[in-house]
Amino acid sequence: MATMIEENGPSTHGRGELSSYSSRARQKLESLLNKNMRIRMTDGRTLVGLFLCTDRDCNVILGSAQEFLKSSDSFSQGEPRVLGLAMIPGHHVVSIEVESDSLVGTQGFGSSH
Amino acid sequence: MVMKSSVEDGDVGWGLGVPEKMRNNANWVDITHEFKGACKELNLGELLHDKFRFGLFEAMSAIEMMDPKMDAGMIGNQVNRKVLNFEQAVKDGAIRVRDLSLPELIGIMDTCFCCLITWLEGHSLAQTVFTCLYVHNPDLIEDPALKAFTLGILKVCDIAREKVNKAAVFEEEDFQAMTYGFKMANNVTDLRVTGMLKDVEDELQRKVKSTRSRQGEQRDPEVELEHQQCLALFSRIKFTRLLLTALIAFTKKETSSVSEAQKLMQQAADLLPALRSSIEHGIQSQNDTTKGDHPIMMGFEPLVNQRLLPPTFPRYAKIIKREEMVNYFSKLIDRIKTVCEVINTTNLHGILDFFCEFSEQSPCVLSRSLLQTTFLIDNKKVFGTQPMHDMIKDALRYFVSPPVLSSKCCLYNNHQAKDYIDSFVAHCSRPFCSLIQIHGHNRARQRDKLGHILEEFATLQDEAEKVDAALHSLLMKLEPQRQHLACLGTWILYHNLRIMIQYLLSGFELELYSMHEYYYIYWYLSEFLYAWLMSTLSRADSSQMAEERLLEEQQKGRSSKKTKKKKKGQGARPLSREITMSQAYQNMCAGMYKTMIALDMDGKVRKPQFELDSEQVRYEHRFAPFNSVVTPPPVHYVQFKEMSDLKKYSPPPQSADLYMAASKHFQQAKLILENVPSPDPEVNRILKVAKPNIVVMKLLAGGHKKETKVLPEFDFSTHKYFPVVKII
Numbered sequence: 001m002a003t004m005i006e007e008n009g010p011s012t013h014g015r016g017e018l019s020s021y022s023s024r025a026r027q028k029l030e031s032l033l034n035k036n037m038r039i040r041m042t043d044g045r046t047l048v049g050l051f052l053c054t055d056r057d058c059n060v061i062l063g064s065a066q067e068f069l070k071s072s073d074s075f076s077q078g079e080p081r082v083l084g085l086a087m088i089p090g091h092h093v094v095s096i097e098v099e100s101d102s103l104v105g106t107q108g109f110g111s112s113h
Numbered sequence: 114m115v116m117k118s119s120v121e122d123g124d125v126g127w128g129l130g131v132p133e134k135m136r137n138n139a140n141w142v143d144i145t146h147e148f149k150g151a152c153k154e155l156n157l158g159e160l161l162h163d164k165f166r167f168g169l170f171e172a173m174s175a176i177e178m179m180d181p182k183m184d185a186g187m188i189g190n191q192v193n194r195k196v197l198n199f200e201q202a203v204k205d206g207a208i209r210v211r212d213l214s215l216p217e218l219i220g221i222m223d224t225c226f227c228c229l230i231t232w233l234e235g236h237s238l239a240q241t242v243f244t245c246l247y248v249h250n251p252d253l254i255e256d257p258a259l260k261a262f263t264l265g266i267l268k269v270c271d272i273a274r275e276k277v278n279k280a281a282v283f284e285e286e287d288f289q290a291m292t293y294g295f296k297m298a299n300n301v302t303d304l305r306v307t308g309m310l311k312d313v314e315d316e317l318q319r320k321v322k323s324t325r326s327r328q329g330e331q332r333d334p335e336v337e338l339e340h341q342q343c344l345a346l347f348s349r350i351k352f353t354r355l356l357l358t359a360l361i362a363f364t365k366k367e368t369s370s371v372s373e374a375q376k377l378m379q380q381a382a383d384l385l386p387a388l389r390s391s392i393e394h395g396i397q398s399q400n401d402t403t404k405g406d407h408p409i410m411m412g413f414e415p416l417v418n419q420r421l422l423p424p425t426f427p428r429y430a431k432i433i434k435r436e437e438m439v440n441y442f443s444k445l446i447d448r449i450k451t452v453c454e455v456i457n458t459t460n461l462h463g464i465l466d467f468f469c470e471f472s473e474q475s476p477c478v479l480s481r482s483l484l485q486t487t488f489l490i491d492n493k494k495v496f497g498t499q500p501m502h503d504m505i506k507d508a509l510r511y512f513v514s515p516p517v518l519s520s521k522c523c524l525y526n527n528h529q530a531k532d533y534i535d536s537f538v539a540h541c542s543r544p545f546c547s548l549i550q551i552h553g554h555n556r557a558r559q560r561d562k563l564g565h566i567l568e569e570f571a572t573l574q575d576e577a578e579k580v581d582a583a584l585h586s587l588l589m590k591l592e593p594q595r596q597h598l599a600c601l602g603t604w605i606l607y608h609n610l611r612i613m614i615q616y617l618l619s620g621f622e623l624e625l626y627s628m629h630e631y632y633y634i635y636w637y638l639s640e641f642l643y644a645w646l647m648s649t650l651s652r653a654d655s656s657q658m659a660e661e662r663l664l665e666e667q668q669k670g671r672s673s674k675k676t677k678k679k680k681k682g683q684g685a686r687p688l689s690r691e692i693t694m695s696q697a698y699q700n701m702c703a704g705m706y707k708t709m710i711a712l713d714m715d716g717k718v719r720k721p722q723f724e725l726d727s728e729q730v731r732y733e734h735r736f737a738p739f740n741s742v743v744t745p746p747p748v749h750y751v752q753f754k755e756m757s758d759l760k761k762y763s764p765p766p767q768s769a770d771l772y773m774a775a776s777k778h779f780q781q782a783k784l785i786l787e788n789v790p791s792p793d794p795e796v797n798r799i800l801k802v803a804k805p806n807i808v809v810m811k812l813l814a815g816g817h818k819k820e821t822k823v824l825p826e827f828d829f830s831t832h833k834y835f836p837v838v839k840i841i
Contacts, residue, residue: 025151025153025155026151028147028151029148029151029152029155033161033162033163034166041178043179043187052162052163053161053162053172054148054152054155054160054161056153056155056156056157057152058148058149058152061167061172063167067186081186081420083176084176085176086175086176086178087177088178088179089178089179090152093149095143095145096144097142097144097145098141099140099141099142100141100142103144
């Protein structure tokens with residue numbers, strides 16, 4: 001299981017209930033790492049790629065990202081444009097989707113919480 | 114779900130296999146809310162990622178979406194117009210495929226020409242020729258002129274690209290060979306396209322004739338305008354056809370087609386004035402009123418291919434202006450005509466000189482490529498007819514007259530001697546082909562490659578020495594009155610020295626050397642390389658003369674009535690011009706190096722601080738490629754310092770003495786060059802540098818401006834290797 005690295009300062013320790021809630025949030029996010037993710041941006045484009053990194057502001061980095069125009073379905077006109085490694089600033093994220101297969105177990109998203 | 118057929122077209126197939134498509138059918142679950150909520154639980158500055166497979170280093174190289182600098186696909190930010198492709202634009206009514214007016218056709222064609230030129234100058238097809246929507250699918254065009262024209266342009270691009278690829282004398286800064294899967298009119302033959310162009314041409318010619326002004330008739334301005342515009346269109350169609358036909362001629366294997374290409378190019382050049390005077394008839398680009406955007410020409414969409422380009426590609430390629438179009442074509446045609454001349458040179462040395470001279474004008478990648486592919490056609494024969502081996506043997510005969518290659522010598526038919534010489538010549542083939550190919554690259558890359566090829570020539574030199582020794586001893590036994598000596602070695606040495614000299618001189622042209630380095634570069638050239646070259650050339654000359662004398666004597670012995678009295682010294686010897694020019698160059702270099710030393714003595718040369726390195730380090734770096742050469746042996750720094758030490762003279766010379774000596778060298782160069790029969794532009798260029806330098810050196814010797822702190826200037830604008838020294 002991937003562990004999180006603290007790039008800037010230590011995480012909060014021993015805050016009891018609060019800390020366990022935080023670590024559950026982290027676990028949920030971690031369970032999505034390297035899975036396929038589809039993000040719609042504010043200008044209508046959709047990016048599909050592997051979820052690699054995020055932060056507090058919901059800036060998301062996707063790997064092997066492909067860009068589709070006309071977000072609704074990925075079969076839009078023309079070919080998807082291959083971008084490679086792409087970062088979407090949090091404030092340009094309209095929606096985030098993952099494949100239902102990625103949501104496994106009770107720890108992940110979509111499960112009861 | 115309908116699979117987009119464009120994938121099968123074989124164009125941008127970015128490797129999207131079936132699994133990818135399947136994934137798009139997967140059930141996507143929206144987790145936006147939970148995701149954002151979970152993110153809020155992270156600390157400020159904390160990154161959540163896979164520790165092993167992702168880190169800051171990777172994060173740094175991600176392109177940022179919605180940032181105009183990095184996100185080329187951003188919608189609605191930079192341009193307000195919708196970016197439509199050809200089919201969409203036609204459906205939308207944004208462009209027409211029929212009933213185009215003459216000004217529209219002229220404008221579109223001129224812009225296409227400009228795009229073609231911009232592509233030839235090194236930009237991508239996607240941002241030049243293929244910003245013209247019409248070339249994406251000429252089958253949809255109904256206007257016959259435009260249809261023929263676009264097919265013609267596609268064919269021109271296709272052939273040009275093929276030639277440049279085959280010649281392989283380009284680097285990424287010269288040319289972009291990517292076709293992005295665009296169709297280049299492969300479904301139509303070259304002949305068909307030239308035929309279509311001719312049909313349109315004939316039709317237009319009829320129109321031009323019918324609208325011509327007649328004697329005694331009142332000229333209707335409308336008819337006159339139509340006449341001008343028809344003429345303009347006619348010229349463009351004909352120009353396209355001539356250009357295409359010329360390029361097609363270059364693809365043929367016969368040398369006769371090269372002459373044909375030359376004629377066609379001349380005819381194309383004759384059309385250029387008509388093109389130039391009619392540019393104004395074409396419609397201009399419409400100004401796009403959105404922020405910071407470029408004017409858009411009807412039928413063109415600069416962003417239509419943006420999605421095919423990597424994310425970091427610059428947004429627009431700057432297409433040249435129509436006013437510059439004719440000038441460019443004019444120069445291009447001149448270059449291509451010059452290329453056609455190469456078939457008139459038949460000996461290897463002449464060809465090498467031709468390539469060197471051609472390269473000196475920094476020609477474009479297309480003309481360089483055409484020269485390469487004309488020289489060595491597919492079957493590896495020179496001009497398609499002569500095997501390289503024969504050319505090398507001829508070059509040897511011309512330069513150094515080795516006995517073994519003379520039909521009058523007994524070695525000519527000696528089995529063993531033939532083996533030796535044939536094997537040697539066979540080994541020479543590749544290095545010389547490489548050398549000629551090197552001279553096809555752009556000037557900067559050439560220098561680098563010249564440095565590398567010295568290694569191959571060092572191996573050749575080694576072999577030459579061995580073969581020389583073998584042939585020499587063989588000849589001694591069989592025909593003692595003849596001597597082989599070191600013929601082959603001399604010839605290879607000659608080429609070695611030429612390469613080394615070119616390598617050093619091109620450093621001046623490319624502005625690689627600092628002022629404080631001039632003195633050792635010019636020293637190496639004048640005291641070492643040119644000295645060796647002079648002795649090599651005179652050795653070759655003697656070898657030739659020895660052979661000639663022998664032949665004369667043999668002829669005398671045979672028939673006394675047929676002997677021609679050969680006056681001594683009559684007629685220029687084959688190598689005399691080269692010897693003379695080398696002498697001149699040597700004197701120029703000597704003058705320069707003495708000037709630099711004297712200036713240094715007077716504190717007029719700025720030197721670096723040499724904190725982490727020293728002059729020795731720089732010296733060794735400059736001459737590093739020479740380390741692989743056996744003859745002449747490289748001069749190492751310590752040795753150089755000894756050889757150039759002025760203290761070995763007593764009394765050691767002062768700066769005034771050196772200035773005078775430099776002046777004398779320039780004087781000597783001037784004398785030599787003024788006596789050259791039929792001087793070429795190069796001779797005149799050197800004279801233009803030598804003359805002022807004579808004067809400047811004399812002034813400096815007299816103490817002129819000795820106390821000034823201002824540094825002298827070196828003006829290479831007259832001659833790229835030898836500067837005019839200017840004292841401010």
